[in-house]
Amino acid sequence: MPNPTPSATRVAVVGAGIGGLAAAGALLRAGLRVDVYEQEPRPREAGVGMHLGPNATRILFRLGLEEALRTLAVRPEALEVRTQDGRLLDRRPMGDTWEKEYGAPHLTVLRGDLHALLADRVPSAAVHLGAHLVSCHSADDAVRLRFADGRETSADLLVGADGAHSAVRRTVAGAEHVVLSGASALRGLVPAAQVPGLAPDTMYMWVGREVRLLVVPVDAGRQFTYVALLPATDVPAEEYWTGRGDPALLAAAFDGWHEDVTALVRASGTPGRWTLHDREPLPRWGHGRVTLLGDAAHPMLPHHGQGAGQALEDAVALAHFLDGTPESLRRYEEFRRPHTTRVQLGARGGGSQKVQASAPGGLRQVVEDTSWIHLYDVEAALVESGADA
Known part of the structure; x- marks a missing residue:
């Protein structure tokens, strides 16, 4: 430097x-x-796990963080969509398939791990x-x-x-005018050992009529991070990012669902609460x-x-x-x-919102909607645009 x-x-x-x-x-x-x-x-980074699409990982790899990220993060091998009773609706290969298609992998990582890697690149004396x-x-x-x-x-x-x-x-x-999006989220982390029915190299999406659950492996497969998307009427409308959620609300939302879901809910403790607002x-x-x-x-x-x-x-x-x-x-x-x-x-209206138990093909549409984002290379775009420094 x-x-x-x-x-x-x-x-x-x-x-x-x-x-x-x-x-x-x-x-x-x-x-x-x-x-x-x-x-x-x-120094701290709020939140639990996060996605790093290929457009992000190629930047981080160019910074010399590939070895650290491949050690700390997970490169999911597949994304599965299931109904609330566990029936498999769709399965999309990732892993090598995505890395070859997009030129960089899709990784899932703890926010705190990425934050620490970036903090190491900035002298502590420069942070007030x-x-x-x-x-x-x-x-x-x-x-x-x-x-x-x-x-x-x-x-x-x-x-x-x-x-x-x-x-x-x-x-x-x-x-500014901030609008409640119609959805809210409860999220947290669960040790992988407490949900043995879930593969630590697979992302999961369970879809119901009004609620859905997204579960992603992080921490080199030692933990899963989850996000439960609920109707916004189930939580206060104030715009919280790091509020405390209600375990009873989480349990009620997924009562009677597949045993892998209920096992995760039992192991989740007190979830974080996140109301989703749009601008x-x-x-x-x-x-x-x-x-x-x-x-x-x-x-x-x-x-x-x-x-x-x-x-x-x-x-x-x-x-x-x-x-x-x-x-x-x-x-x-x-x-x-x-x-x-x-x-x-x-x-x-993107992402998991397009996936419905009654409408096959939603996952394919999600991938198609985001492929252009994953293929984007900001450094190449700067060169191609002739943008002057």
């Missing part, structure tokens, strides 16, 4: 989640001076914890930031990577010396599993364009916004 010179562009990144750390690492490798400001008092941003102002010569504890600082450019509830986005877009794509990501990245720029429903993948692509593109000027931020936005808007809108 090159050492930035004292005169190098100073970039403030707000948010030390996956997107913020990926951006910070990319900008540091480009020779810029970077400070990351995180409101939490200690307990820094809750309360205001930022883009002037002609700098961006000025003020934090809840009274700290103030300035930078040449500001990247808001502070998630779906972004304080930086509010300075760009103001108040319209932003017409712009920034102004002056400010831009957005990841969920702060394009918060999307999780049905295509692309939250992290799109943030990683953003980080690559941002580092490509950034030359220290506000104009370079606009070039970054112009390159990325059409792509992320298409992904964001495609997640509405």
